[in-house]
Amino acid sequence: MSDPDDHPAHTALRDAASEILTPHGLVLEEIVVAGPRTRPEVRLVVDLPEDSLGSADLDTVTTASRELSARIDADDSLLGPDPVVLEITTPGVERELTAARHFRRSRGRLLDLTVADDTRYRARLLGLTAGDVLLLRQEPGRDDRGRPRRRPAGTPERLEIPRADIVSARVEIEFDPPADLAQLIADAESTASDPTATTKES
Structure with missing residues (x-):
């Protein structure tokens, strides 16, 4: 499983995402980058903190996604000036538990x-x-x-x-x-x- 800490190049994105997610009671689980360099697809998997039970509220995830998209659009240092396909999602029940x-x-x-x-x-x-x-x-x-x-x-x-x-x-x-x-x-x-x-x- 990829871990956000395994991608030093994504430090700025990780920090910006955490800054936005924390007030919503969410944490960044992993960052996955795929697709061509000219239009990369960036998926951020978010979850509840370790001491929480249940699953992340989808409305909360949607709100955080809008805020992070706005931040990325306004700051080219996060993912560059080219268009990016951004998705914020939860792990889902199919995710294998490892850590x-x-x-x-x-x-x-x-x-x-x-x-x-x-x-x-x-x-x-x-x-x-x-x-x-x-x-x-x-x-x-x-x-x-x-x-x-x-x-x-x-x-x-x-x-x-x-x-x-x-x-x-x-x-x-x-x-x-x-x-x-x-x-x-x-x-x-x-x-x-x-x-x-x-x-x-x-």
């Missing part, structure tokens, strides 16, 4: 995970410890016939998996998250900060 910040921003989401031994889990991410361990609750869901799926053999409902053991991880689309989600996350965070704490089972 620790991706997992922190996905707290409360259902994940499709595969670990190093090829075991696949469908689990809700409740937290990430200071030691980089994912705190998860398995939610296998139901099959196409509505029958409950089983957890992988021999695995408990609650999982603690080091992020280093994750081979792939993606967010699943979900329309009806549990009503007690905030409490589940709070309990997991309490356990992460105090390993002797007792986590309530739902």
Whole structure:
């Protein structure tokens, strides 16, 4: 995955974008430049800060996009004097989670995970410890016939998996998250900060 810090030539653009995004409660995730030099296509991927839950509001993203477009039009030092196709977007659910910040921003989401031994889990991410361990609750869901799926053999409902053991991880689309989600996350965070704490089972 590209990271804005990997592109020293984009320092001015990164700084200008951050200046505009911060008041809107957004952060710059990455900068992607494609297309011909005569008309480059610049895509800025933005997201919520790491300590926030949920997804960025699209109206807010649109407003920030207009403000940044105006800044780029007024300042040729950011992307040059030639026309530029600028797009500001959010990561989307298809984005694979790789960095620790991706997992922190996905707290409360259902994940499709595969670990190093090829075991696949469908689990809700409740937290990430200071030691980089994912705190998860398995939610296998139901099959196409509505029958409950089983957890992988021999695995408990609650999982603690080091992020280093994750081979792939993606967010699943979900329309009806549990009503007690905030409490589940709070309990997991309490356990992460105090390993002797007792986590309530739902």
